[in-house]
Amino acid sequence: MKEETVQKPKLKLAVYWGAACGGCCVSVLDVHEKLLDVIAAADLVFWPIALDTKYKDVEAMPDKYIDVTLYNGAVRNSENEHIAKLLRKKSKVLVAYGSCAHLGGIPGLANFTTKEAIFKRVYETSESTVNPDKILPQTHFEVDEGILELPEFYNDVRSLNQVVDVDYYLPGCPPQSERLLEVFMLIATGATLPPPGSVVGASEKTQCDECKRVKTENKKVKRFYRPIDIKDDGVTCFLEQGVICMGPATRAGCGVRCIEGNAPCRGCYGPAEAVIDPGAKMLSAIATMIDSNDEKEIEKAVETIDDPAGTFYRFSLPASILRRALV
Amino acid sequence: MEFKPTIVAFLCNWCSYTGADLAGTSRMKYKPNIRVIRVMCSGRVDPTFVYKSFREGADGVLICGCHPGDCHYQEGNYKCLRRFKLMKKYITQMGIEPERLHLEWISASEGKQFAELVDSMTERIKELGPSQVKQVAETLAI
Numbered sequence: 001m002k003e004e005t006v007q008k009p010k011l012k013l014a015v016y017w018g019a020a021c022g023g024c025c026v027s028v029l030d031v032h033e034k035l036l037d038v039i040a041a042a043d044l045v046f047w048p049i050a051l052d053t054k055y056k057d058v059e060a061m062p063d064k065y066i067d068v069t070l071y072n073g074a075v076r077n078s079e080n081e082h083i084a085k086l087l088r089k090k091s092k093v094l095v096a097y098g099s100c101a102h103l104g105g106i107p108g109l110a111n112f113t114t115k116e117a118i119f120k121r122v123y124e125t126s127e128s129t130v131n132p133d134k135i136l137p138q139t140h141f142e143v144d145e146g147i148l149e150l151p152e153f154y155n156d157v158r159s160l161n162q163v164v165d166v167d168y169y170l171p172g173c174p175p176q177s178e179r180l181l182e183v184f185m186l187i188a189t190g191a192t193l194p195p196p197g198s199v200v201g202a203s204e205k206t207q208c209d210e211c212k213r214v215k216t217e218n219k220k221v222k223r224f225y226r227p228i229d230i231k232d233d234g235v236t237c238f239l240e241q242g243v244i245c246m247g248p249a250t251r252a253g254c255g256v257r258c259i260e261g262n263a264p265c266r267g268c269y270g271p272a273e274a275v276i277d278p279g280a281k282m283l284s285a286i287a288t289m290i291d292s293n294d295e296k297e298i299e300k301a302v303e304t305i306d307d308p309a310g311t312f313y314r315f316s317l318p319a320s321i322l323r324r325a326l327v
Numbered sequence: 328m329e330f331k332p333t334i335v336a337f338l339c340n341w342c343s344y345t346g347a348d349l350a351g352t353s354r355m356k357y358k359p360n361i362r363v364i365r366v367m368c369s370g371r372v373d374p375t376f377v378y379k380s381f382r383e384g385a386d387g388v389l390i391c392g393c394h395p396g397d398c399h400y401q402e403g404n405y406k407c408l409r410r411f412k413l414m415k416k417y418i419t420q421m422g423i424e425p426e427r428l429h430l431e432w433i434s435a436s437e438g439k440q441f442a443e444l445v446d447s448m449t450e451r452i453k454e455l456g457p458s459q460v461k462q463v464a465e466t467l468a469i
């Protein structure tokens with residue numbers, strides 16, 4: 001055992017969060033006791049949530065020093081962008097880990113609005129804010145001790161591959177820890193990796209292929225409901241009950257966890273193989289379910305979908321074809 | 328310089344494309360602003376096609392299919408109508424004027440109606456001005 005570790009150098013692993021909630025980093029910890037196996041095979045060289053490594057330590061590393069970097073979170077400010085570019089340079093394999101790095105994720109919903117509107121809401125009009133002088137964060141501020149700096153907040157949120165080249169995508173909000181472990185073990189054992197650009201740790205099929213709810217061929221509904229407006233029978237396909245479920249346009253791989261927990265799929269695993277725009281496919285599927293050929297009735301049914309853009313692109317707005325709202 | 332809108336038009340093979348063909352063979356004159364793409368059925372028009380048209384610089388998108396009840400595939404045009412209504416709602420949320428997306432039923436004998444439709448749609452888009460989608464989508468970190 002000891003001999004083997006001497007012969008085989010340990011992998012160098014880095015985990016970074018951009019515009020993220022921290023859930024992805026926690027999902028790495030969610031491998032529980034298997035973390036010991038991970039640590040046996042790899043050294044964690046950079047992981048802000050858990051280790052006190054500084055950016056300058058990463059800058060001091062030679063290029064391609066890190067074997068695998070898991071970048072989670074979207075790119076929303078100049079710090080995210082700087083570290084994304086730095087880690088690209090220092091890593092052999094860069095993985096977009098989780099929905100935000102993969103497609104823009106929840107922070108990507110900011111593309112419905114602008115930096116100006118966000119600042120106004122957060123620093124001026126929100127109920128808990130008292131800011132009579134309307135002071136906004138500045139990127140540079142001079143004090144006696146020198147110049148203080150803050151990252152620049154961008155108007156636009158981007159997915160990781162809109163900033164740097166990405167080798168693999170591991171989708172999910174957060175990715176299932178079992179999938180991460182499978183992928184990690186593949187890398188650690190030196191197995192042949194899929195071609196760059198592949199989505200790993202997920203299936204090529206859709207959620208519907210794995211979902212066990214009772215479905216019929218011809219889905220027809222007169223109107224749509226929000227999950228709170230209807231009593232789910234726990235058996236029938238959500239769509240057939242009129243509840244929007246992102247299953248038909250979402251990649252499988254999570255083990256249909258939300259649906260098994262009686263909540264409709266929200267689409268965090270992103271589009272199925274070869275689909276460019278998940279929301280377009282979802283819109284297409286949902287609209288054709290409307291059980292009417294009459295224009296007025298169709299309009300009424302469409303009205304019952306409160307927020308098509310936010311629902312169909314909950315995790316993927318920056319990666320969608322239209323990318324952001326014109327405001 | 329005068330604004331010359333680009334309108335991408337998806338015409339169904341069985342009715343609307345034949346209708347547009349009739350306008351041509353009858354030597355009717357209409358505005359040269361449309362770029363016609365023939366599809367087998369208006370039900371084949373994936374929302375992806377519409378969004379991609381806007382993203383790549385179309386100022387308007389026109390979809391034409393058979394009149395209700397006349398679809399070669401029984402109900403493709405109804406499916407198109409349902410998608411069209413939902414797409415309108417979506418593009419409005421994305422800040423695109425809903426008038427930029429238009430659906431019309433054109434039969435194989437309606438060459439004249441097709442020519443008039445292209446003229447009127449071109450006028451409407453001219454009034455709206457150029458679409459900002461392409462420019463905004465390509466201006467990334469600002």
